[in-house]
Amino acid sequence: MPKLSKRAQLTPASPIRKFLPLARAAQARGVKVYALSSGDPDYSVPPAFFKAVRNYQPKVLGYAPSSGLFEHVAAWQKYYQSLGVKLQPENIIPTAGCAEAILFALLAAADPGEEVLVFEPVYVSYKSFAAMAGIVLKPIRLKPENGYALPSVGEMEQKLSPKTRAIVVVNPDNPTGKLWEKKELETILAFAAKHDLFVIADETYREIRFQGQPECLLKYEAYRDQIILTDSVSKRFTLPGARIGCLASFNPEIMGAALRFAQARLSVGTLEQVGTVPLLRQAKTLAQKARKEYQARCGLVSRELAKMPGVTFRPTQGAFYIIAQLPVQDAEDFVRFMLEDFAYNNQTVLVAPMQDFYLTPGLGQNEIRIACVLKKPDLKNAMQVLKFGLAEYQKKNPA
């Protein structure tokens, strides 16, 4: 029998999704599971999306252009213009969510065996896509104790090798909930320029920030040819199931490569390109509403976490994730316990253990990521259940 490729063996299972079977088993036992493991909010889809989809009923549903439907790309252009970034249609390619844009960016930047710098903890899809592409990720560690601050340039330079091709910066950051400061971004850009690296800027959560104004890294004109922007409508318009994102760059070589990659997969779903046009046009209003809601949700979770003995965390500045350090030895075991061995009033909670968000073995053992994706009353219940679960787990597993 032929053997699976090494890269397929190296591609990790999603730590967010691997506990879903246990969650389903709990549900089958009649237990209500509050799912706070993935960035999949219960927030309503803006009605304009379904209205636009409903009104679109062509006789023929042919391939959209690989470079995107004209009106869809125009809507992205207008959206970026509202952020002060003037892109031409040839600077934008719609993608199947941010995910495909990340894959394209990695493929354009690095060859098999080459290296890309990421901050750890890192959004897990980067690990998967890097493995699929045969790229080695080199982690630059961010630490909760100093608020996930950018390490010194000296520390970053230690991670460089002759094979380093790019650095990834997610802003606001998933999973840390960190907002990168202007000075930090400038340091990263100058570091990348000095060492001839692409900057893969993932701005999926751009508007979900709890201070300052939404911004786009492409505004740094001096560095703009080095930046590969990846974006998504999933979070700001609550449309993860629509699979619409984009890749944008001022670098014509990058855009040429992205177009050739895009031609290989022909096109992105026409219905969703059509449906998201009105949302991109009213992005400011929609995203502001979403921001407010997530800020309230994250605030509630923070207040509840603060009441739990032995739990530490850094209040999130953006996105809708909170990393918490728990008084446990093995967060995976705790997550499993919550699903298999615990219920409070017939309820339990699914969170994401953080081990797999790190590249360095041994880190994140006592950490979980909480996605503040449920309505406040549900979140409040979930936090209470988490507190009781944690107490019971500690009783059974004294430190």
Add this chain to the structure above:
Amino acid sequence: MPKLSKRAQLTPASPIRKFLPLARAAQARGVKVYALSSGDPDYSVPPAFFKAVRNYQPKVLGYAPSSGLFEHVAAWQKYYQSLGVKLQPENIIPTAGCAEAILFALLAAADPGEEVLVFEPVYVSYKSFAAMAGIVLKPIRLKPENGYALPSVGEMEQKLSPKTRAIVVVNPDNPTGKLWEKKELETILAFAAKHDLFVIADETYREIRFQGQPECLLKYEAYRDQIILTDSVSKRFTLPGARIGCLASFNPEIMGAALRFAQARLSVGTLEQVGTVPLLRQAKTLAQKARKEYQARCGLVSRELAKMPGVTFRPTQGAFYIIAQLPVQDAEDFVRFMLEDFAYNNQTVLVAPMQDFYLTPGLGQNEIRIACVLKKPDLKNAMQVLKFGLAEYQKKNPA
């Protein structure tokens, strides 16, 4: 400035799509362009698709499971069962068109620097995905003069190396329009088994065959753990813009890898998964109608091609493509001529030059691929225009 990766440089532009700008320029001059370059039919979408989409308006549009929506996977299962192949849900993963399934199959089968055998001429997306994945394609040549028959096993073995991991078989074949005979398929399967290769079976055009019954390679039980099936709803239901396909295999290692790849990109568009359920349920009726229509279209094009002096071709047995050998030195130049320098009654034709469908340099210089994707009256006009264009081109470029 950082440099583009080598694989990005090696990823070819689509030969099907690269002439679209010239076609648009011709249209801008007021010339009607019959587009026969891509597999993008003018055939109507089955109304059940839009009906199902219209009726689906959840409050929240969250990620579908990476392994697909339950009812969508069940519809694929039922469809394969009608072909005599009993698949469990864990044997099927919905993908963004056949394109994503091809990428997943290649990534699961081969590591960077390893090799995959393909028959040439080859559907061009294989070239792109292989370049993106760092995989080397080794061509086994099919020749029109013997009806694109399978070469001897000895010839195929000459293409093997210690790095060979898989062989691709597209049935019915794009671009040759060839239907693989039972004996040929058995030879390929035995060859793959002997040399420990995966068989990537691309059956996008399964029902569009002009003799015999639709079939699925997974019916060969003795070989089923080696087979990675890639499929699509795009052609049989005329839904290329929906981006729905699947990867299917009985090999649990392959399905484990495909699921991990699928988790990296989270999910496939929910609307289209929902919309295609009723189509998969009535696949037989819908595909039979489509088959009849394409058979009539291909027949018409064949009859018209037969009247053109100096043109040879092999009547297509399936899919809806016809490769024609023209009395020209350079098909790309001819395609450009048709768009830039020629019009008959203010009409012209866009076809795909075949050079880029080959891996061996120098092949296909005088060949074009005609996609029989327009209604018969349009095809008839297009063939007349092609005939006159060819005559004028020959006058200007005597052999």
